[in-house]
Amino acid sequence: MASLIRTGFRRTCICSSSQIGTLRSKNALSSISRLGNTTFASQPQPLTKSPFHSNMLRILRNEIVYQYEYAPPHQPEAEFKSFTVEERRGEQVVTIKGKFGECEDIKIEATMFDGCEHVPACDDFSSGVNVRLHLSLIVDISKGEGGSELEFVCSAWPDCLNVEKVYMLRRGCMPARPYIGPNFRDLNAKVQEKFYDYLDARGVNDELADFLHKYMMNKDRIELLRWMGSLKSFVER
Template sequence: MASLIGRGFQRASISWQLGTLVAKTAFFRNRTFASQPQSLTKSPFDSNILRILRNEIEYQYEYAPPHQPDTKFNSFTVEERRGEQVVTIKGRFGECEDIKIEATMFDGCEHVPACGDDSSGMNLRLHLSLIVDISKGEGGTELEFVCSAWPDSLNVEKVYVLRPGRMPARPYIGPHFRGLNAKVQEKFYEYLDARGVNNELAVFLHEYMMNKDRIELLQWMDSLKSFVER
């Protein structure tokens, strides 16, 4: 997994270069005089972009092909929206609680020492942000948890109590979660764990987002290729 992540970040610059090349192509096309006939063949510049794009798409499919994502995890259902950086996950607890989770794609990382044969190097540990809303009936008070999801763990950062109706201009949103008494923190983690918001969910989301990242990248490159081919 770590090598896959590292390889993906190494190839991010290729995507940036491709975007720059396509932008330049569009600029020069727009400056073509109306009296000049349109060439029926691609210019060397366009042909070079297409060659790079086709090679990159082929490589991505061979290196780590995406798969059809699971839309169910335990009691949760994933609402996938292609082309967006956020997915929504919904579930219920008991007879009256609705749970809604909004998860970002990878929005940060940290470097950690590599293990095993590559112990002298560093690996990337990717991060997701979650907003977990728990409500009891429409129009009632909600609890909102702001969480960090790492590849194998879920950490709570903040807890809000959201009330319906007009909110004060500068509402008091509570202390930083890690500043709370350790026993209070523990009880909140137990509260979330009972509702399936736990380390297992973090593992699922990282696998899901890794696959989504591949799907979105390939769709983006295919859109670039279609533009240049026209």
């Protein structure tokens, strides 16, 4: 079951925004053949665009310009406190790695936004409902190569991190149907609290959830612009 959950989080290769531009013109090729005293020359024919095609390109170009001006993305962060962030271009997952002490390796895989919930608005100027975005985390804590791993499946909201599942894994020798433990929320409240303290000591806490939400908001802008740039380049061909 743990492997199935992990597979769900491992999930288009998009051109960078610097590639958004005009299509390179093709070199004209001319061929000359003679028949008796007559010379024939073939010239490249101009590529004609239909009104629909031209209109689609215009709309795409305008949308790209609008998106850049409305909320321009910035260079993704490479570090957060003791963690190193590994940007996975064109993917919906970000990997964060760190260490705790001399022997513990921490690896976190976070999805882009995969859900939301509606909450009442706190001011008088909105429609009365706000949206809280959600992303999912898998936190692996291991000690040495080939040893056991403690794995946490977490929900990250903008202001908090919640543990959903806890697994004890042993790489390479897992039984076909391992016992994976009870639902985390069925554990004694004091046991739950100690697990939260355990993660907090390693920097896996509400601050990390806040950082990841800001990071993913920026990544969402970057991936959108890359996707639109690739789409425009394809239509221009």
